[in-house]
Amino acid sequence: MRIALPPTIDAAAFAARDPSAAVLDLHGKTMGTSWSVRFAAPAGVDPTAIRKAIVARLSGLVAEMSHWEPDSLLSRFNRSAPGTWTTLPPDFAHVMTRGLAIAETTNGAFDPAIGKLVDAWGFGVIPVTHVPSRLEVETARASSGWRRLVFAPSGAHLRQPGGSALDLSGIAKGHAVDAIADLLHNAGISNALVEIGGELVGRGIKPNGDPWWVDLESPPGLALPALRIALHGMAVATSGNYRRGAHTLNPRTGHPIETHVVSASVLHQTALDADAWATALTVLGRGGLELAHDLGIAARIVTVIDGTVQEYLTPGLSAMVSD
Template sequence: MQAASRATAVSFVQAAAAASLRSADPATLQTLSGQTMGTTWSVRLVNAAFAPLAPVRSAIEAALATVVAQMSHWEPGSDLSRFNRAAPGTRHRLAPEFFTVLQAACAWAQASGGALDPTIGPLVDAWGFGAHGTPHVPDAAQRRAAAALVGFGRLELDAATRSALQPGGVGLNLSGIAKGFAVDHVHRCLQALGFADVLVEVGGELRASGARPGGAPWRVAVADPADGPPRALALADSAIATSGDRWHAFEHADRRYAHTLDPRTGEPVRHGLASVTVLHADCMQADALATVITVLGPHEGMAFAERHGLAALVCERTARGPVWAATAAFRAQVPWA
């Protein structure tokens, strides 16, 4: 989500890798799990050679630790936190992973008219959604001061030197994209170790490659737009991510405030979009796009998704109950949507 809540809105996509183990699963289908980024991770992999899992776990944890060390706004010693504290006018060479995520965030920020903005950190803190904060409604002066510091165009990225300018006061927050990148990063790590058939999940965002033992596809549960029981979706060499405020919101003065902030207004989104699910080849892109559509809302967001050929499923809260909509690309992959 755009706001920096440690808890993750796992609304429409349920990984439940450990919980989904079945007695009929062969011994070669193995599961590892743990905690990271204030949430959980799990990996299911086909280990036909029964390679020792301890080195695999270490590699996974190292990959996740790299993302935290570079991009966490919760860790004061992370690369991102140091950049946020840097002096005005200084240019900083970034680690390859950090630069990749920041560059992708800026690209979608440009394409969406600022619906996703990696410099949203000051607004996140002003609303109490950041590290050690308590969600609250800031006064108008605080909102204006924070909004004045937001603007992805101020970063001046340089791909040749893999660097970014800190113009002063820029506070990066990559919570709308970094978790998806973490999934991709772990997926690449497992491929480098020789595992071709894997399902990776971090906080409800998933990426799959290959198949289960025997050739059956990896399957994840996706909510039925008709509000029936969740249905199984085959995930073949692709990723899925979700975003929304179904669980993350607070009440103040008889108004519900979502944890998803709109960088363009400086306030939480006010539309009724409860959740967004996006299918994409890369989880980083799916994560970012779910955030973009969530901020844009049910109408502008779906128009954006159709215009870019995205596979997206959204749920809007209305007076007559939840209303579901799916893009043409999503319906092509999920016939019941």
């Protein structure tokens, strides 16, 4: 089996670990999927209180950035009048800051402002019964796109240019994973594995000194060699149309992707970046490998063309892998 090890190891985590600590599991539902947390419990930690704090934190993020909740701040922004400025709370502002930066780096392969296109194809809140016409797609594209947004990070003000709709489904879940890991750290829990809908971040180590091992997700039915990852100070996210509710649009064409990518996985320091980059590489396909190489992004892209399965590892990931 192939194993991927992080480029750096936190020696302090090993020195500070408590071999007698119990490993506890918490579970729940959020963002239309499930969440789970596994952590080495320090003495005196109340799991019930931790779970309550996790639920509250996730509920707050949904209230800000869900495009499924009509009363969320995101939904209110999408309905706001042209020229309206919305002041974003810290989580929302952070997601927009990183999302717009990644949109620029990928030339729009990742785009947080494709809500109208998502709706046109029936992938959003309101399903449609037909494939959109060329006119419908072009109309949606005309009001979409990250370049139409004006964001002032210093004051966290976001301007509605008129008709634009945010859809943060390709980045907000990753941020939620990071946020829960930070919540646990602030509660004195330094060793934990956090997962939301298959996106994970690992902090610290297990009480026995092992890292948090996870197997890289692969599309069902494909005979790919297994890849086990030591999530130690790292996050991983996978994008793929085989996943429940997943539909990948190319923001630059307004149509579903034609890259033959069935899975794109990214390892990164944060789940937010891993999430957004997995989406971008799904859109870019093999053409994104050079960009990932130049930026040192650790990624795996899987394509299926005429029944032939091909796996591509970027140098950033290959450098971590050993048999």
